[in-house]
Amino acid sequence: MRHVAQQRIAPAPPPPLDAGWGGAARRLFFSSPASTAATLVLGAALFALGWQLVLWGVVHAVFGTGGAGPEACRREGAGACWAIIGEKHRLILFGIYPYAQQWRPAAAMAVLVAMYVVSALPRMWNWRLPAWWIVALGAFAVLMWGGVFGLPFVPDDQWGGLAVTLILATLGLAAGFPLAIALALLRHSASDGAGKALAVAYIEVTRSVPLLAVLFLASVMIPLFLPQGMDLSKLFRVFVAFALFTAAYLAEVVRGGLQAVPRGQYEAAAALGLSPFVSTMRVVLPQALAAVLPAIVNVFIAFFKATSIVVVVGIFDLMTAAKRAAADAQWQGFGTEIYLFVAVIYFAFCHAMSRYSAWLQARSGPVR
Amino acid sequence: MHRPPWNWKAAARQALSFAVLGGLLVLMFQVTSANLQSRGIQSGFDFLWKPATTPVFDSPLAFEAGVDTFARAFAAGALNSLKITIAAIVAATVLGVAVGLGRLSHNALARALCRGYVEVMRNIPVLLHIFLWYGLVLELPPASHAGPAGSLAIASNRGVYLAWFESRAEGWSFVLPRVDGLEITGGIYMTPEFFALFLGISLYTAAFIAEIVRASVESVARGQWEASAALGVPRGIVLRGVILPQAFRVGVPSLTSEYLGIFKNSTLAVAIGYQDFMAVSETMLTDTGQAVEVMAIVMLFYAVVSLLVSGAMHVFERRNMQWGAR
Numbered sequence: 001m002r003h004v005a006q007q008r009i010a011p012a013p014p015p016p017l018d019a020g021w022g023g024a025a026r027r028l029f030f031s032s033p034a035s036t037a038a039t040l041v042l043g044a045a046l047f048a049l050g051w052q053l054v055l056w057g058v059v060h061a062v063f064g065t066g067g068a069g070p071e072a073c074r075r076e077g078a079g080a081c082w083a084i085i086g087e088k089h090r091l092i093l094f095g096i097y098p099y100a101q102q103w104r105p106a107a108a109m110a111v112l113v114a115m116y117v118v119s120a121l122p123r124m125w126n127w128r129l130p131a132w133w134i135v136a137l138g139a140f141a142v143l144m145w146g147g148v149f150g151l152p153f154v155p156d157d158q159w160g161g162l163a164v165t166l167i168l169a170t171l172g173l174a175a176g177f178p179l180a181i182a183l184a185l186l187r188h189s190a191s192d193g194a195g196k197a198l199a200v201a202y203i204e205v206t207r208s209v210p211l212l213a214v215l216f217l218a219s220v221m222i223p224l225f226l227p228q229g230m231d232l233s234k235l236f237r238v239f240v241a242f243a244l245f246t247a248a249y250l251a252e253v254v255r256g257g258l259q260a261v262p263r264g265q266y267e268a269a270a271a272l273g274l275s276p277f278v279s280t281m282r283v284v285l286p287q288a289l290a291a292v293l294p295a296i297v298n299v300f301i302a303f304f305k306a307t308s309i310v311v312v313v314g315i316f317d318l319m320t321a322a323k324r325a326a327a328d329a330q331w332q333g334f335g336t337e338i339y340l341f342v343a344v345i346y347f348a349f350c351h352a353m354s355r356y357s358a359w360l361q362a363r364s365g366p367v368r
Numbered sequence: 369m370h371r372p373p374w375n376w377k378a379a380a381r382q383a384l385s386f387a388v389l390g391g392l393l394v395l396m397f398q399v400t401s402a403n404l405q406s407r408g409i410q411s412g413f414d415f416l417w418k419p420a421t422t423p424v425f426d427s428p429l430a431f432e433a434g435v436d437t438f439a440r441a442f443a444a445g446a447l448n449s450l451k452i453t454i455a456a457i458v459a460a461t462v463l464g465v466a467v468g469l470g471r472l473s474h475n476a477l478a479r480a481l482c483r484g485y486v487e488v489m490r491n492i493p494v495l496l497h498i499f500l501w502y503g504l505v506l507e508l509p510p511a512s513h514a515g516p517a518g519s520l521a522i523a524s525n526r527g528v529y530l531a532w533f534e535s536r537a538e539g540w541s542f543v544l545p546r547v548d549g550l551e552i553t554g555g556i557y558m559t560p561e562f563f564a565l566f567l568g569i570s571l572y573t574a575a576f577i578a579e580i581v582r583a584s585v586e587s588v589a590r591g592q593w594e595a596s597a598a599l600g601v602p603r604g605i606v607l608r609g610v611i612l613p614q615a616f617r618v619g620v621p622s623l624t625s626e627y628l629g630i631f632k633n634s635t636l637a638v639a640i641g642y643q644d645f646m647a648v649s650e651t652m653l654t655d656t657g658q659a660v661e662v663m664a665i666v667m668l669f670y671a672v673v674s675l676l677v678s679g680a681m682h683v684f685e686r687r688n689m690q691w692g693a694r
Contacts, residue, residue, distance in 0.1 A: 193381075212636065213666050213667060221659060224400050301491075305492075312636075319493070347488065
């Protein structure tokens with residue numbers, strides 16, 4: 001066995017130019033003349049812009065008024081006026097909810113956010129979760145409306161800010177979801193008929209009109225459709241419009257999941273003697289929903305952002321609160337700071353959901 | 369052809385569902401017409417041919433309040449909607465393709481910047497983008513202090529002026545906007561409302577288009593890159609001549625829905641007072657009180673345009689697929 005090496009030969013080191021930090025930097029930023037040029041141009045632009053932003057947002061920014069009011073932000077050379085956030089954050093987060101009671105929407109929002117986190121954990125997906133949600137929504141209603149346990153009653157036209165955005169998104173999606181499943185099952189069903197035609201028409205028409213048109217429709221037309229003497233609160237009308245609109249988009253996603261379930265699953269369920277209802281509920285739907293879970297989360301993100309549109313029909317959500325805060329004549333000219341603050345709130349929620357969606361996608365294994 | 373036997377049970381079910389649906393519709397119609405009568409609102413589409421009292425500004429179709437009809441007001445609003453939609457589609461596509469390709473760059477800085485752009489832009493509601501830009505435009509200096517003369521674009525709190533070609537007596541010439549006392553003249557004029565809407569929708573949608581471009585390019589088999597590289601074709605030409613044509617076919621359906629999204633998002637004009645179709649309709653609704661007719665026109669307009677576009681794209685896709693099969 002002469003031709004077999006007796007000792008292990010150490011691997012040769014990489015060429016010195018490719019090794020270490022210098023090599024990595026060269027590979028990432030200076031791999032070719034074009035890449036070098038891009039790095040220099042983009043780096044210079046980024047530096048110039050970033051420096052201006054730091055000057056505006058940090059170095060020259062006014063973080064507190066020191067009792068001077070808006071004038072503190074109006075002195076020569078002042079940058080961003082973050083003091084306005086300190087001044088207006090209660091209005092932005094809670095709207096016109098009675099000031100002394102604002103711990104209640106804060107607690108109610110905490111309940112909802114805690115439930116979002118709990119529901120995101122796959123380990124919690126069992127029959128207890130809906131029960132917990134009912135308890136949580138009950139707690140939300142008690143906290144927001146009050147009228148029991150010594151809490152003063154607050155009508156829902158005084159709710160506002162982030163709490164309204166959260167409850168609108170949560171309830172709109174929760175109510176839209178069963179309708180979406182019904183629509184998807186109807187559209188997916190093998191036999192033609194009135195139900196299928198209606199489902200197709202509903203989904204296609206709803207998806208082809210803007211949400212704003214549906215919101216107008218709800219706020220203008222629902223009162224006309226209702227018998228006289230019967231009236232619904234504006235928040236409730238908008239919530240109905242949201243649920244109906246979301247359902248059409250969710251239905252298409254669910255239908256995608258139904259199409260992904262192999263035919264053999266239906267046939268196996270039928271062969272075992274399961275009724276069509278049981279096989280749909282226990283065999284087909286669970287697989288279909290699991291397959292499109294990341295896409296469902298993406299619809300949630302889109303609709304969380306879309307709740308901001310209610311500003312146009314006069315619901316006091318987070319966006320309306322921001323607009324109201326920016327319109328204060330005393331603080332005129334600092335709307336940018338307020339909108340950036342609100343942008344951070346929306347970003348935090350949407351970014352968390354999109355990371356969660358990506359995680360679900362990775363968890364379900366490689367895409368075929 | 370095999371025909372299934374006549375199924376009495378299924379037929380009865382169908383008939384029942386039609387009956388219930390028809391009953392609901394009749395009931396709704398009766399309740400609604402009773403409501404309308406009790407409020408003294410007349411019905412019918414006659415109002416379309418009467419002169420409208422509220423003006424429509426900044427439309428390609430000139431409109432004079434008190435003289436021109438409601439129908440013309442709707443048309444002016446529709447043209448405004450199409451104007452913002454087309455402008456935003458062009459801008460969002462250009463920016464989106466650039467950012468999407470930037471995410472595939474060899475350069476790590478370009479990749480990081482494009483990724484940051486996408487993450488930040490798409491996680492903020494489009495309405496917030498619009499409000500932010502609208503607020504910023506209104507904070508700009510007035511026309512008399514608008515700056516620098518001789519540049520391609522001048523922005524003031526009254527709007528934005530872009531250099532463009534104009535026909536003069538001596539032929540076409542490239543006209544720069546210039547400050548003329550308290551006014552700015554020359555070039556293309558965009559109102560603050562149009563500009564904020566245009567910028568907000570374009571920047572927002574560009575992030576989604578960038579993701580579509582990236583995903584479509586990544587969907588093209590690696591072998592295509594490698595084969596082209598083995599043939600010694602430069603990377604830029606591979607991208608233009610080999611990869612993008614194949615990626616385009618993958619991206620068209622998603623791109624169509626983004627474009628329809630732009631069309632639908634253009635209704636957010638209502639929030640800042642740009643007179644698109646939706647805003648004009650809302651005014652007409654308040655002026656006439658004929659909610660049912662006006663909402664029917666609104667729904668019809670958006671549904672017909674959207675369904676036409678998606679139908680056309682469907683046909684285009686089918687033809688495209690045939691090219692692919694050949």
